[in-house]
Amino acid sequence: MTGDIPSSDIPSGDIPDLGPQARLVARLAEHVTDEQLAAPTPCPDYAVRHLLGHLTGLAQAFEQAARKEFGPSLDTAPDSFLPDVGPGWRDELPKALDALAGAWRDPAAWQGMTRAGGVDLPGEVAGLVALDELVVHGWDLARATGQEYGPDEASLESARALLTPTGDEGESPEGLFGKPVPVPEEAPLLDRVIGLSGRDPGWRAA
Numbered sequence: 001m002t003g004d005i006p007s008s009d010i011p012s013g014d015i016p017d018l019g020p021q022a023r024l025v026a027r028l029a030e031h032v033t034d035e036q037l038a039a040p041t042p043c044p045d046y047a048v049r050h051l052l053g054h055l056t057g058l059a060q061a062f063e064q065a066a067r068k069e070f071g072p073s074l075d076t077a078p079d080s081f082l083p084d085v086g087p088g089w090r091d092e093l094p095k096a097l098d099a100l101a102g103a104w105r106d107p108a109a110w111q112g113m114t115r116a117g118g119v120d121l122p123g124e125v126a127g128l129v130a131l132d133e134l135v136v137h138g139w140d141l142a143r144a145t146g147q148e149y150g151p152d153e154a155s156l157e158s159a160r161a162l163l164t165p166t167g168d169e170g171e172s173p174e175g176l177f178g179k180p181v182p183v184p185e186e187a188p189l190l191d192r193v194i195g196l197s198g199r200d201p202g203w204r205a206a
Helices: 019-030 034-038 048-067 089-103 123-145 153-163 189-196
Strands: 113-116 119-122
Touching: 019 048, 019 089, 019 123, 019 153, 034 048, 048 089, 048 113, 048 123, 113 123, 119 123, 123 153, 123 189, 153 189
Parallel strands: none
Antiparallel strands: 113 119
């Protein structure tokens, strides 16, 4: 993350559900062919195999963050190494995504402080960051492999709220995950979220 950590105020009983987006990402991954593992993605440094490895790692790390199980994986910055898939990734990734969604269904996960990517942050913010990662990287994976992509509106709204600049004086122009790409206000919500993440919604695999 390149910008300031946002604050969040999630009312009790109104906790976002990571389940629908986690299942969507798992379905996308299920349809990735071995031949597509070397294909480029909207993430400049990632081929599809690296993106899948990143998804596996972030799912495992944010599950631990939800449970406040502090360890080396929560102290490691995501850009400190190039992730990759192992031979069992087709079984490992969906299990990690399911465990991630389950961990964040516990209201206690959204309370107090936790840690992820070497950064201390409120549990309620960590949960939204995890959901945003699934939304944005799900789009990365879908575009890289030529699949249709339709996140649920609640997940998109949560990602939009996290990524939208607050307008505070002195705020970094780079945004939370990178410099936003301008997108028309009348564009679909998904395109606006992707633009806020620093990606071009028009990106297509060559």
